Amino acid sequence: MESARPRWDLDPVLTVEHLMMRFGGLVAVNDLSFNVGRGDITALIGPNGAGKTTVFNCVTGFYKPTSGRIVMRHGEKVGTGLIEDLTRSGRQYLARDGHAAFLLERMPDYGIAHHARVARTFQNIRLFGGMTALENLLVAQHNKLMLASGYTIAGVLMLPGYRRAKQEAIDKAVYWLERVDLIERADDPAGDLPYGAQRRLEIARAMCADPHLLCLDEPAAGLNPRESAELNELLQFIRAEHGVSVLLIEHDMGVVMEISDHVIVLDYGVKISDGPADFVRNDPKVIAAYLGVEDEEVELVESALETREAGI
């Protein structure tokens, strides 16, 4: 690895420390630690059953981890002092000097989305199928609108403050519908959209929740190459224009290697490699995990690889 500490260790947006998730006797994730850099696109890869989605579910609060600490930070270079204070205080989150830190393992799932601003998509798309694309994006802005509607009272009376907020919400929805090229289908039920469009709409919906970290569970699954390329562009755009950090699970190595700044590889719930895409690509342990080679053979693969590279 490089001698200088990588960017994601210097200014992480999300830190997972010694995460352990046990289902009965099965240890799905074991002592996993990694950082997600601010403004990075980070990929979590690994063979089937490696525990990637479990990590996602722990981060987004759908599972309560057996042990470990998951820290989400708002603001640049949040100091460790704040986080230690937070951990000791027993609270869910702590804000100080424009910085805030959240301990996700203590928060309920909706609180993580609402306060810690972690939005996610799902492996098997979970859109509100009977609601239109526009409505889907409005639901994502629920908390903001709820506040603007004075918890419904101002809304029932249609006070001007609520109307303004509502218009802003629609504008934002329109912006994202245009971004994902679905503006023409704004009034169609989400369940009616083709598969690729549903994937894009789900990302747009997550973005409407104003996340600091966007977690995508296999966003390219089932997409054709053209759609895959469009997805890459969309993710680059989200990162560049909105400064949102992206954490994604992906099987499509084309997507992973092309856009990821940082790749973490899991196998059997344990991290086996962690680094820039180029480093991971050539890591013999990763190759072994993917090709299903025994540990003793790793060295063989390693040497074979060296020979091949030498050949080139």
Next chain:
Amino acid sequence: MEYFLQQLINGLTLGSIYGLIAIGYTMVYGIIGMINFAHGDIFMVGSFIALAMLVVLGVTAASSLPIIILAILLVLLIAMVFTSVWGWTVERLAYRPLRGSFRLAPLITAIGMSIVLQNFVQVTQGARVKPLQPIVTDGITLLQGGGPGGGIVVQLSYMQMIIIVTTVALMTGFSLLIAKTPLGRAQRACEQDAKMASLLGVDVDRTISLTFLMGAALAAVAGTMYLLYYGVIDFYIGFLAGVKAFTAAVLGGIGSLPGAMLGGLLIGLIETFWSGYFSVEYKDVAAFSILAIVLIFLPSGLLGRPEVEKV
């Protein structure tokens, strides 16, 4: 102590009846995932058939013992056959056309069927309660309490023995049927994944029909026992018995046959002890509160498999 024992016996008897009904709920819920609301009324239909059959046969307590035994067996058989046709018909008319449709529809038709059955029986047999002279009387005295006036006597009546023995026998036979026969295997397969089962050559429609037949037959046994034990029935007994049997099924863990039986016994015991020691008026409140508490704190019931939320 004597009082406690007596209540225990009474509770077990009542619980056996609930358990027999609960099996019908649990099987149907297991296989098509719906609450068969009309099942309690199938139980009621069974008891009416048994009543008519007993009157046809004309047995009374004065008849000789072999005749009584034969008559009860015959009544059980007829009630089971005729009631299972009722169960089959309800499924065929109200549930099968809606299979694969959205899930509230069969619930509404089930409630509709429950209303139909109650009112059909009310119209054809009258709204008044039907008292039956006790046929199986006597029993054995287990304990004679001391004290002035003889104290409390713990009695196990022959009827209670019949109910408990029949239930145990049916439960055993039934568990074997589900565990060992191809029918049971087909049923368990449909429970897991009906579509896959049908791809593998299991006739899902027929398996479901048979489930309803069996559930109704057991409900008919329960109905007969209820009639013989309490001696009074009316067209409305199905509702409360049905809700409590469903409670029993849920308490035991829905989808589990031993669970249904265990749940039935527990509900029967809770109800009997509550009436015996606290108040008769609120015995149903006790049963329903148990239901709510169990579901809230132990949603998969006592013997059910826990459900993991899939994200």
Next chain:
Amino acid sequence: MAEAGSVADASDLRPAGAEIEEEKRRDAVSGEPPFKQPRRRDGGLRAALRDALFAALVAAVLGFFFLGLRTEIGPGGLVLSTRWGLFATAVAIVFAGRLLLRLFVFRDARPRTVTAAAPGWAAALTALGRLLGPGLLVLALAFPFLILWLFPQRDRQYLDLAILILTYVMLGWGLNIVVGLAGLLDLGYVAFYAVGAYSFALIAQNFGLGFWLCLPLAGLLAACWGLILGFPVLRLRGDYLAIVTLAFGEIIRIILLNWYDFTGGPNGISGIPKPTFLGMDFSRGEDGVAAFLGIPYDSIHRFVYLYYIILGLALLTNFVTLRLRRLPIGRAWEALREDEIACRSLGINTTNTKLTAFATGAMFGGIAGSFFATRQGFISPESFTFLESAIILAIVVLGGLGSQIGVVIASVVMIGGIELLRNLGFLRDIFGPGFDPTQYRMLIFGLAMVVIMVWKPRGLISSREPSAVLKERKLIGADMVAQGEGH
């Protein structure tokens, strides 16, 4: 794999003994295969006859102990009477009915070719649907005057019926929030109806407050009960939620039935005050409304007044529901019905969202309950049985979940239709003097529930209208809309 081979393989894959069971089953149903087998469809008359015979046989088995025999309480215990004529007639009707159905209705197993005429119809129907709401509203507003004008002899009866229907419309709309929008299956809605009725009756009796003051109080109390009952149960999913709400409904009824000191037990509460109009009541005297308005006293005025009260309350329910649907809270309810997990991933506190739905629904149920109490002047636990919950739920589901106009149609059809049976005295001429059509009311009600549901499983009006529109308002077909797993 060869085609023929694979077919043979498939049948071999059936569990061992499947054939035996089939035989067993054939024995059980007297040698006839079940009538669903499609290839029999084209068999013509013979197959139809066979099918009808089977149906008649089933009917004979079903009817034997109920139509053929009847037990009566006689002098020395139960006595048996037989009614073979009735039994034979019923079996014959089933035979003929099934035969005719098979010959003329279920004939075409082949897909029908539909020409392009359908869209025009659909457009016309949609246009009609748009007019339906306003049309019904105008009709509802003018109804009492129409009745007074057209049926002066039977005005009271018809007004009473209209009031009853409107009560169910309001209850249906209230429950629609819970079941139709939020997708929470509530089988104990009648509990809130009861809470509203008893709150009003008890407050009015003990504190002497009038109807208009008690009405919001009763609504508030019912909403509180919605929160109290809702909090523990809303973690439950699907059918479990249904059964626990049913249990709570029964618990409340049993408590009302047994708490003599407070609720009067089975005797109920009587002497509940009538609603007043600007502080005046509808009496014959000087200070009555009639005198105030300078019109001759007529007892019908009170009914007209009651009619407009319930119409106003129902419209209020409708207005609030429609407004809420367009607000974030309503959208969150619908999103909850569609996918709870996705809701949580978007930061929606699902527990609170469910509770608000539950409490809002309960509030309207409570308000309807106090109206019921003031209309009857007497309430007892008997009015709040599970059957009532079932009827309200049936109205919501039959009308089409989430559809406001569907609830109106279903209420008119189910409640109005059933009450109409009371007027079928002429049937007595056909079936003899012993025939009482009213005792068939609930039987027909139940049958109608089954038939409508089988005919239209999604309810009469099943399309969903989006709550926010960018360019074009498109109705969403029912197959898209989730029904909520009752999470």
